[in-house]
Amino acid sequence: MKAPALEQRKLLDLQAADNRIAQLNHTLRTLPQEARLAELQRDSIAARQEFGGVNGELEDARVEISRVEADIETVAAREKRDRERLQASASTKDIQGLEHELASLKVRRSNLEDIELEVMERVEEIEERLAAITARRDDIATEERLLAAQRDEQRARINAQLAVAQSERSAIAAGVGAELLALYERQRERYGIGAALLRGGVSLGSNVALNGTDLAQIRAAAPDDVVLDPDSNCILVRTEESGI
Known part of the structure; x- marks a missing residue:
């Protein structure tokens, strides 16, 4: 030829223009924010999953508290009923039976209150964990927004340079x-x-x-x-x- x-x-x-275009395209594909954003996405998914698990624990604990509180109310109602019957009873046998039942109910109520306290402490601990997860999740989201903005700004700048390089390349190629x-x-x-x-x-x-x-x-x-x-x-x- x-x-x-x-x-x-x-x-x-022309080759210099192609090299420049290839360099800019490579830079677009390997923006430094992308790797960190990928990590943050994985961290965000993990935080959401952890939040879901811990929130489930919290819901279970609150259900348990409601159940214990209902049991305490039931015991308290029986104690009230037995005291009223005790005051109205003249039978020694009935009185002894009621006193025995009241003693048993007192123990039962004390045990339930201990369980309630234990579960309430667990709820507090779970809420603290949930707050920490929420804070971490919010931090991740904030960093993601900042990095995405930086990435988009850099991408726009490189795309502008790429448009100029491609235009210059076309002008050179027209002379060949x-x-x-x-x-x-x-x-x-x-x-x-x-x-x-x-x-x-x-x-x-x-x-x-x-x-x-x-x-x-x-x-x-x-x-x-x-x-x-x-x-x-x-x-x-x-x-x-x-x-x-």
Whole structure:
């Protein structure tokens, strides 16, 4: 293939533009906030799950308190009834039976009150854990919002730079002939680089010094001949820096 030497030199600008676009795209894919946001998302899920579990404990404990309180009220009602019967009774046998039952009810009420106190203490401990989880969950949400805002700001800035780079790339590509441009695109797609400078006998596409045979073939090529790097297969652009 042949192409004017000046047109071939434009490929170096085109490659630089493509490198810049690739760099910006890589930066977009690897924004530093993303990794931390992913961690925070996992932490948020874990905190919500923990909150759900502890909140379930709290609900169970409150149900238990309600049940114990109902039992205490039942015992208190029986005590009241028995005292009223005791005051109204004239039977020694009934009095003894009522006194015995009242003693049993007193023990039962005391035990229930101990259980109530124990459960209330457990409720307090669970509420403290729940408050700590809530605070942690809120901290996570706050950090997520701040990082997401930073990420979005950085992404917008990079996208603006990318739009400029792509516009500049289009302008450069417009100055390259269709056949040469197609070869450049094909080589870049296949090998990762489309064109590189030959400087001092070294291909900047592969960073390898060409051997004598390859250099001799390049020296023999006309200025408008399009030559390829034998190692990287990119288009080798020759300038006064090429050392040939």
